[in-house]
Amino acid sequence: MKTKEPIWIGLGVLLTLCYLLPLFWLGEQAHVRIHDNLDSNVVWYKNLVESGSIHVGLQDTVPNLVGGVVSRNAFVSEWTGILWLYEWFSPYTAYVISQGLTRIFAFIGLYLLLRDHLKLQLPRAVIMFVAVLFAWTPFWPSGMLSTLGMPLLLWAYLNLWQKQRIGLSLLTLALVPFYSSFVLGIVFFLALLALFGLYREWRQKSFHALFWTAFGAQVLLYLVIEYRLVYSMLWEGEVTSRDQFDIGHNGFWRTIRLFFKQFVLGHTHAEAAQTPVLLSLILGVLIVAIYLKDPTVRWLKQGLVLLAGLSLWYASWFYTGWEPLKDHIHVMQTFNFARFHFVEPMLWYILFALALDWLWRRARQRLVTVMILLQAVVLLIWNPEVIYQKQPSFSEFYAVQQFLRIQSYIGKPIDTYQVVSLGLHPAIAQYNGFRTLDGYVNFYPLTYKQKFRTIIQGELKKSPQLQRYFDNWGNRVYIYAAELGKHYDYTKTNQKPVRQLDIDTVQLKRMDGDYLLSAVPIRNASSTGLKLEKTFRDNQSAWIIYLYRVAPEGG
Template sequence: MMVKTTQEQKYLLFALLVLAVYLSPLFILQENAHIRVHDNLDSNLAWYKVLSRSGQMFGGVTGVIPQIINGLLSRNAFGTEYSVIVWLYSLLPTMIAYGISQALTRIAAFIGMYLLLKKHLLPGEKWIPLNSFAALAFALTPFWPSGMLSTLGMPLALWAFLNIRKGEATLKDYAVLTFLPFYASIVLGFFFFLSAMAVFWLTDVIRGKGWNGKFIFSIGYMTFVFMLVEYRLVYSFLVKGVPNSRDEYFHAHLPFWRAVRLTFKNYLLGHTHVMTVHTLFILPALFIAFYFVYSKRLWKQEKIFVFLFGLNFVLSLWYAFWFFRGWVPVTEKFHFLNTFNFARYHFLRPMVIYASFALALKIISLQGFSWSKTAKWFAVLQLMFLALFNDEIIYRQKPTVKEFYAEELFQDIKQYIAMPQEKYWVASIGIHPAIAQYNGFYTLDTYNNFYPLSYKHQFRKIIEKELEKNKTIRQYFDQWGGRCYLFTAQLGKRYMIKKDSKRHLKNLELNTDVFKEMGGRYIFSAIPIDNARNNRLKLEKVFESKTSAWKIYLYKTF
C-alpha cells in the first residue's frame, strides 16, 4: 500500500476524479455512447457475445464456434476463457462490461505508472505533482479496448520486476505478476515486454552484476502463468493443424524508402492500436530535455532518459523495417516469422514515451523558474489534449453502439425470415458481418485472422470476379484475408454504408452458385443491387429503423 502525504492524497484524488469524469459518458449514455468501431465494434465486442451463447466457453482445443463460417471457426480463435474480459461480456450487458473494462484498465494504468515513477524513476516528494500528471496522462491514452492491460499494464509489471531485481520483492510484486495475465494478452503486448525483460536480465549479467536468480525466475514465472492462461494459443502454435488463413499472411512488402518513411510516421504519429498522442506536446518536451542533457553534458546523470529517448526511435525503426521486403528470404525459410507479428515490439512505446515524458519534465523544470513553469504547462496541455481524445468526441460522427448493432432492425429481419437462425446462412455487403453475428445470425463471412485456409479459398470463389476488378481488395484479401467479406469492386474497403446513402451497386458479379453450395441463402446489403437478377438474387424486403444506422436490403438466392 502506498504511503501518502497530504500532498500526495490531493494529487491522487484529483487524478481519480479526472478519470471518473473521462469515463462518465460510457456509464451515462451506455448504448447511446460513441466508441471505436475498428477492431472493436466490428469484431471483439461481437465475438464476446457470440462466444457467450455458443456453448463453447470451455470448449476443447479442437472445438469450433457453430455460428460462424459453417461451423469451421476454431474455438481457439476467440481466445482463452480465463480472461476476465470474456467473463465481463458474458455476465453483463455489453456497455456495462465495456465501461467496467475501461475503468479497470485506466485505473491500473495510472497506479502502475505512478508506482514506477515514484519508486524507480522520480523518487521524492518534490516530484509527486509531476509523477501524478505523467501517470494520469498515460492512463488517458486512447488504448485499444480489447487489449486491456496488454500495453497499459506494462508499467505495473515493470515496477514489480524492478523491485525483484533490487532484492526488495514482496507478495505484492508476485501478485502483480500472477494476476496481470488474466487481464492482458501475451501476443498483444507481454511477449514483447517479457522478452525485453529477459534482455534486461542478460545485460545485467554481461555487465558483471551477477546472475540474479530471483529476477530471471520472476520473468520465467510470469511467462509460465501466461502460458497457462493462454493455453489455447500455445496449443495452436505448437500443434500443426490444417493450414489456416495466417499461412497466406505476407508482411515483408515495403521497399527501403517506404520503410524509412513509415519509421518517421510511426515515430511522430504512433499507431492505431497503441495511440500515444505524443506529437504536439510530448515530443517537443523530449527534444528540449535532450538539448539540455547534450548542452550541459548530463549524460551520466540522465542516462535513463537518454536510453528511453533512443529506445523510442529504435522501436519505431524496428516496427517499420519489419515490413521491409528484405526480410523475404528469411521468412521463406522460417514460416513462423510471417504468422507471428514481431513488429509489435513497438507496443512498448506507450510506456517508454510517458516514462521519458516524466523524466523530460524533471530535466526541464531543473533549468530555472521560467523553465519550471514551462514544464508544468507541457503537462497541463498534454492532459487537456488527451481529454479531446475521449471516445465521445473523436467518434461523434460514427454510429452509437445502439445504432451500430441495430438490434431492433435485425429482430424485424429475423421475424420476417421466420426460420430458426441455425437453419440458414447469411452474408453482408456494405456492413460488417459482426453486426449480423451480434444479432444471432449464422454468417459465412467473418472478421478473424485464424480460420481454415481451405475455407478462405472456397469463399474467394464467390467474389473472384469482383477481386479481379479491384487490385486493392484483391491484395487485401489474398495477402491477409482476415476480413473474409463479400468485397465488391465498387465499394472496395467501405463496409459502413449508412441508411442515408444514395449509392447503388452496379455490375455486381458474385458466384451465387458457390454461395448456395456453402449454405448461403440471404444477403444483407446496405444498398440496392441494380443487377440482382443477374446474380440470381431476389429482393425480399427493405428494412429500416430509427434506432439503426443502416437500411438493409434483404436479398434471397434463387
C-alpha cells in the same frame, strides 16, 4: 508527503474515470472504436458466451460465424478475465467495466513506477497528473492490460530486482496475466525486459535469482493461460489462413516513410498521442541540455534512441528484403514479430516525466504546468466520444431493433439459415444472433478461404488492392465489391449503390448462404441471382438494410 499519498492516488483514480464520463452518461449512445473492436472482439466474446463455446475442447469450433468452421482456439481462452465480464454482464456494460479497470491500473502502475524507481524531484501531484495522462491514452480496447499494464509489471519486476515489496510484487505478476494478452503486447515487453536484465547482470557481474525465477514463472503462467493458442501454433494439424499470410512488400522508401510515421504518430493499437506535446518537449529538453552540456539527460537520449529503434524495427518487418527468410522459416510468416510498438506508450510517458523533472529542477514549474495542460487537451481531443463522433454509436452500429424486424420478416428459426453482408461488417448480424458465412477472425481453415474466394473472385479480379488484401491476409472473410473498396461503413447518410456486383451466387448457395444483407442497393441484383425481399429503415439504426434472398441453385 506520505500522509497525502492516499489523497493523490484517490484523486488520480477519480480523474482517470472522468475520461470515461461519456460512456457512463450516454450509455449505448456513446461513440467507441469500431476498427478491431465493435467489428470483431466484442462480437467474439458475446458469441462465445451465447453459444456455450467458452469451455469447449481443443478440437471444437465456434458456431454462428464464418460458416461455423473457426476453431475455438482462434479466440482467447476461458482463463482470460475479459471473457468473465461478458459472461456476467451485457456487452456494453462489460466493455465499460473493462475500460475502467484497465485505465485505473494503468494510472496506478505508472504512478508507482515513477514514484518508486525514477528518483524524480517532481511533487507527488505532478507525478499523479502524468500517470493520469498515461491512463487517458487511446489504447486498443480489447488489449486489456497488455499495453497499459506494462508500467505495473515493470514496477513489480524492479521491486524484485531490488528485493523490495516482494509479496505485493509477486501477487501483481501472478494476477496481470489473467487480464492481458501474451502475444499482443506482453511477450514483447518481457523480451525487452530480459535483454535489459541480462545486460545489467553482465555489467554488474551479478545474478538476481528472485527476479529471474519470477520472470520464468510468469512466462510459464502466460503459456498455461493461453494454452489454446499454444496448441494451435504447435500441434494443430489443419492448414489455416495464417499459413498464407504474406504482408511484407514495402520497398526501401516506403519502409523509411513507415518508420517516421510510426515514430511520430505511433500505431493504432498502441497510441501514446505523443505528437505534438510529448515529442516536442522531449526533443526540446534534450537539445537544450546538450547545448548546456548537462549530463543528467542521459536517460532521455537513450529512451529516444530506443523508441526510434523500435519504430525502425516495426517498419523494417514489412520490408520486402525479409521475404526469403519468411518463405523458409514458418513462424516468421505466421507470427508478427513487429509488435514491439506495444511497449512505446509506456516509454513515451516515462520520458515525459523525465523531461518535466529536468524542467522542475531548473525552476520552470510554470512550464511544467503548461505542458501537462497541453497534453491533457491533446488527450481530451483523442477521447473516443470526440474522434468517433461522425461514426455510429454503439447502439446505432449494432441496430438491435432493426435486426429483430429482419429476423421477424424472414420468419424462420434463426439457426436454420445463414447470411452474408455487403457494405457493413458481418459482426452486426453476428451480434444479433444470425449465423454468417462471412466474418472477421484471427485464422480459419485454408480450405474455407478457398471456397469463399470462389464467391468473390469476380470482384477481386476488378481490384488488385482487394485481391492482395484477401489473398495475402484474408482475416476479413467479407463479400467485397470493387465499387465499394475496403470500406464497410455505408450508413443511411452515406449511400453508394453498387451498379455491377459480380459474385458467384451459385457458390454462395452451395455453401448454404440464404440471404445477403446489403447496406446499399445492388442495381444488377436480379441478374446475379439475388432477389430484393424488403428494405428496412430504423431511426435508431445507422443503416438502411436491403434484404436480398439468394436464388436456389439453378433458379
